[in-house]
Amino acid sequence: MRSMSVIAAAIAVTTLGACAQKADRVQATYMSAALYQNLTCEQLVREGWTVSNRAHxxxxxxNRHRLEDEVAITAGVLVFWPALFFTHGNNASTAELAQLKGEMEAIEAASRAKNCGIVFNRA
Known part of the structure; x- marks a missing residue:
């Protein structure tokens, strides 16, 4: 019985790597501030709000995907192994979040260049 616990623990540790990342750990994809250089401060603020809301x-x-993955992995290891096939991992939602974070950084850079004072609050 002890060997089954060890095997289950090993599977859990291995499959946790397949979980979606926590949102705050997703790294921004580089976006050039040149995309925003022709915008006024007011336009940057509006674009910043839009991008920030989408990023939120x-x-x-x-984070929902992360939680769903953790539940599926726990169920898969402890109860029903086919549940392991229902994890999200780092998929399109991770890529979208990384891109939006990159856009926010580019808007901040354009804002700095124009002295607009836009700074996003990162939680």
Whole structure:
């Protein structure tokens, strides 16, 4: 019985790597500030709000995927191994969040160049 516990623990540790990342650990994809250089400060603020709202929604989705993956892995290891096939891992939602974080960084850079004072609050 002890060997079954060891095997289950090994499987759990291995499959946790397949979980979606926590939203706050997703790294931004580089986006050039040149995309925003022709915008006024007011336009940058509006674009910043739009991108920030989309990033917030994407972060929520990413964290839901993380939780769903953890539940599926726990169920798969302890109860029903086919549940392991229902994990999200780092998929399109991770890529979307990384891109939005990159856009936020680019907007901040464009804002700095124009002295607009836009700084995103990162939680």
């Amino acid at each position: 929604a994407a972060a929520g989705k990413q």
